[in-house]
Amino acid sequence: MPSVITDNSRLSRAAQQLLVFTFLIGAFLFLPAKADAAACGSEIYAALRSPDIKTVQPIQIHCDIALSKSDVVRQRLYFNGSQSSGVTFDCGGATIDGTLRDALTIAIVSQQRPDHSWDAPKGVTIKNCTIKGDLRVQGLTANAQGDWLRQSSVQKGHTERAQADAPSDITLSNIDFISTGRIPLYVGIGTTGLTLLNSHFYGKLAGTAIYMEAESGMNKILDNTFDIQSNREDIAVDGSAKNIIANNTFINARNGGIFLYRNCGENGIIRHQPPQGNLIFDNTFKYAQGTRPEPSIWLNSRNGNSPVCSKDPKYPFGSSLSNLDFAKFNIVSGNRLIGNVDIKSMIKNDDSSNNVHDNIVSPH
Numbered sequence: 375m376p377s378v379i380t381d382n383s384r385l386s387r388a389a390q391q392l393l394v395f396t397f398l399i400g401a402f403l404f405l406p407a408k409a410d411a412a413a414c415g416s417e418i419y420a421a422l423r424s425p426d427i428k429t430v431q432p433i434q435i436h437c438d439i440a441l442s443k444s445d446v447v448r449q450r451l452y453f454n455g456s457q458s459s460g461v462t463f464d465c466g467g468a469t470i471d472g473t474l475r476d477a478l479t480i481a482i483v484s485q486q487r488p489d490h491s492w493d494a495p496k497g498v499t500i501k502n503c504t505i506k507g508d509l510r511v512q513g514l515t516a517n518a519q520g521d522w523l524r525q526s527s528v529q530k531g532h533t534e535r536a537q538a539d540a541p542s543d544i545t546l547s548n549i550d551f552i553s554t555g556r557i558p559l560y561v562g563i564g565t566t567g568l569t570l571l572n573s574h575f576y577g578k579l580a581g582t583a584i585y586m587e588a589e590s591g592m593n594k595i596l597d598n599t600f601d602i603q604s605n606r607e608d609i610a611v612d613g614s615a616k617n618i619i620a621n622n623t624f625i626n627a628r629n630g631g632i633f634l635y636r637n638c639g640e641n642g643i644i645r646h647q648p649p650q651g652n653l654i655f656d657n658t659f660k661y662a663q664g665t666r667p668e669p670s671i672w673l674n675s676r677n678g679n680s681p682v683c684s685k686d687p688k689y690p691f692g693s694s695l696s697n698l699d700f701a702k703f704n705i706v707s708g709n710r711l712i713g714n715v716d717i718k719s720m721i722k723n724d725d726s727s728n729n730v731h732d733n734i735v736s737p738h
Contacts, residue, residue, distance in 0.1 A: 411460045413438045422447045427474055432481075435461055443467030448474060455485035455493040465503035472507025473554050479507030482541050484514070486522075492539035504550040505558070512562035513540025523563065527644040528689055536564030536589040543567040553577030553602060561586045561593060561614070568593040578603045588613035588637065588645045594620075601625040607633040607668070607675075613693075616651040624659045630668040631659055634701040635676040638693035639685040646692040648700035655705065659720075661713030670711055672722045673701040673730075702727040711735040 414437035421433050423445060432450035436457040441447070445468035453461060472479030484494040494513065514523045514536055526532050540563060551558035551573065558575055561568055561584065568590075575583045575598070583602050586593065591614055600608045600622065607630030609619065624631050634649040659670040669675075678697030686694045702725055711720055714737055723730050 411436070411438050411458075411462065413440075422449055424449065434458075435463060437461065439463045441466045441468040445469070446471055448472075450475075450477060451480045453480075453482040453495055453498050455483075455495055458482070458495040458498055460497045461495075462499040462501070463503075464499075464501055467502055467504075469504040469506065472505075478510055478556075479505060480509040482509075482511045482544055484512065484539055484541060494539055495541045495544075497543045498541070499545040499547075500549065501545070501547040502549075504552065506552045507554050508556040508558055508560065509546070509551070510560040510562060511541050511544060511565045511568060512560075513564040524641075524643055527646070527692075528687055530691060532644070532692075533564075533589045533647045537566050537591070538564075540564030540566065540590070541568075545569050545571070546573065547571040549573040551575045551577075551583070553579040553583075555579050557581045557583070557585050558602075559584045561590055563587050563589055565590040566592045570595050570598060572597050574599045575602045575608075580605055582606050582610045583608045585610045586612060586614040586617065588643070589647050591615040591617060591647070594618045595622060597621045599623045599625065600627065605629055607631060607672075609633070611635070611649050611652060612637045613645040613647050614649055614652075615647050618653045620653070620655050620657065622657045624657065624670070626662050626665060626667075627659060627670065628661075628665055628667045630672065630675075631670040632657075633669075633672045633675040634704065635674065635699045636693055636701075637676070638678060638680060638683040638697040640680075640682045642685050642687065644686045644689060644692045644694045648702065650701065650703045652704045655707045655709065658710045658712065661711070661715055663714065665713060665715075667715065667720075669722045670715075670720045671706055671709065673704060673706070673728050674699040674724055675722075701725065704728045706730045707732050709733045712738065 424430055427448050430449055432452045434452050434454055438461060443466055447470045470479060482495055482498055484492045487493055526535050583600050608624055608627050609632045611634045613636040619632060632654060636645050636648050638645060654671060661667055677699050683697040688694055706721060717735050721730060721733055
């Protein structure tokens with residue numbers, strides 16, 4: 375018989391369902407209309423199909439693209455600033471191949487204007503691709519470091535600034551991510567409204583399949599398959615809030631499935647937003663016989679257990695005030711764990727504000 379992981383939640387079943395319903399309504403129905411972009415001309419197609427990877431600069435995509443299944447694109451692709459807003463890049467089954475260079479494969483990035491404000495792309499769609507390499511969505515910086523980010527993090531209102539300056543409403547669908555060693559999908563500082571649908575992760579790497587960076591939120595990871603070998607968890611939710619991670623399949627995630635934490639102190643950056651209000655439901659975790667995996671879902675996976683926690687400056691807010699993760703008010707429901715695994719160790723929660731219920735463990 376299947377076993378069910380529950381807790382003594384103070385919420386009734388009806389109240390739990392109402393919370394989920396309210397969350398879904400807010401996340402899915404009230405989305406901004408997508409602006410249309412013009413179709414690209416022949417010169418852009420010629421550049422994309424060029425075999426020259428030594429002299430061609432990253433190709434800036436500011437118009438709609440529709441490729442063919444036989445196409446192989448070896449160029450770096452940049453969707454930069456508001457000029458890329460509303461663009462649809464339809465691979466049509468084509469391959470974006472970043473294996474011949476040690477560089478970022480695809481970037482959806484905000485550009486800094488001369489007055490130091492930021493120009494962010496919105497409503498970019500990338501679909502029907504095989505990506506050999508990595509895709510990075512970035513706002514203030516390429517990752518959690520840099521002077522601009524540090525200066526913002528020592529002031530109140532950092533989360534709001536980071537989200538206003540980052541890409542938003544990005545749709546990634548029907549993509550095969552084949553790792554070449556980098557994180558296949560990096561959801562950068564402040565990214566909001568990103569949706570990943572019906573995609574598959576393959577390969578080997580030292581990091582995570584998806585990294586959801588600090589101050590990001592309201593993103594959706596839906597109906598994807600993680601068949602990837604990594605020495606870390608498949609999805610890192612690092613100071614990212616109000617996300618939906620649902621209906622995904624994780625195949626033998628030996629080093630962890632979905633971990634929620636707040637990465638205190640790294641690079642001297644104060645993390646303001648805790649990983650709260652996330653909805654993790656109806657995911658399936660499949661484990662091979664004899665596997666002794668790390669947890670499928672772990673709320674508060676660090677809680678100050680990091681050698682860099684003391685490196686952020688001393689201010690009375692965020693990770694500077696406390697090194698704890700504060701993964702609270704998350705809902706973990708209806709997840710299915712298949713394999714000979716121990717119930718108590720696979721979904722870890724040490725905070726009573728989290729609502730953990732109806733998660734099933736079965737041998738088959």
